Amino acid sequence: MQTSVTARVAPTIQKIMSDFNNGTNPTVNSDTGEKLVSEISRRTLVEDYDYWDMPIAELFKQKKDGNPGFDFHTVTPDGLLLMFGEAKYVANTTAYNSALNQIGKFIKERKDMMDLFEIHRFMPSQTPLENANNNIKGYIAAFSTNGDTDSNIMSKVTGHKNYNILSLYPLFIAIAVDL
Structure with missing residues (x-):
């Protein structure tokens, strides 16, 4: 199993290292x-709010870069809800x-x-998977900000056309990351 994990993760790690230019180029593309937005958001939920710890999708999905589904996943501290996280970064804007x-x-x-096939082995139990199959799940919108105020960000998120759809689910979290 270790060989399989290493074979899958190594190309992604190499891509991330290349993107960061081994630390010599601080520019964020x-x-x-x-x-960064994905990992900062995931770690915040895990370390500060006791959400289930899972690696970002880039590390276990087939593509080494630009996975075709959600960017990260976690489970609520009560172990009931599987959360699907999408991270976005746009320079100079929120x-x-x-x-x-x-x-x-x-x-x-x-x-x-579609993501359930690849993430099922990371689950703390079958409960969040069963709930997700019954449309009991949540979503996380993680995004970069550009010095926007909290109230302005909240106003934009709650005024977005998809907010009403997302608020129909048991839990929706918006995480603003200032890079």
Whole structure:
């Protein structure tokens, strides 16, 4: 199993290292920015709010870069809800629109259900998977900000066309990351 994990993760790690230029180039491009937003959001939920710890999708999905589904996944602290996270980075602006649009598109395309095949082995139990299959699940919109105020971000998120759709689910979380 270790050999399989290493074979799958190594190309992604190499891509991330290349994107960061081994630390010598501090410029954040869209790929590295999205990975940063994804990992910062995931770690915040895990470390500060006791959500289930799972690796970002880039590390276990087949593609080494730009996975075809949600960027990260977690389970609520009570172990009931599987959360599907989408991260977006856009330089010089707040990327809430991109994140919320992508989540809406992924829901229509059932990308959340497609992700279950690859994430089931990371689950703490069968409960969040069963709940997700019964449409009891949640979503996370993680996005870069550009010095926007909290109230302005909240106003934009709650005024977005997909907010009403996302608020129908048991839990929707918006995470703004200032890079």
